[in-house]
Amino acid sequence: MARTMKRVxxxxxxxxxxxxxRQLLEGVYPELRLSDxxxxxxxxxxxxxxxxxxxxxxxxxxxxxxx
Numbered sequence: 372m373a374r375t376m377k378r379v380x381x382x383x384x385x386x387x388x389x390x391x392x393r394q395l396l397e398g399v400y401p402e403l404r405l406s407d408x409x410x411x412x413x414x415x416x417x418x419x420x421x422x423x424x425x426x427x428x429x430x431x432x433x434x435x436x437x438x
Contacts, residue, residue: 376400377400377401377402378400378401378402378403378404378437379396379400379402379403379404379438380404380405380434380438381396381403381405382406382407382423382425383406383407384406384407384411384420385405385407385410385411386407389411390411393405393411397417398417402417402418402419403417403418403419404419404421404434404438405418405419405421406420406421406422406423407420407422407423408422408423409422410422421433
């Protein structure tokens, strides 16, 4: 039985590549978990933002939980 991903994580979500990925993946997955050091100002339904600095191990563990 194939498993379908319900949530994917995009780091760097406020940057240019992150914004492009968000547009490409919108509607493909039920939830996009977004992370960056700054919050994107254009969140869409189905996008969940969690602020994190990838140099902080505890923060990385938090954003990866459930993904």
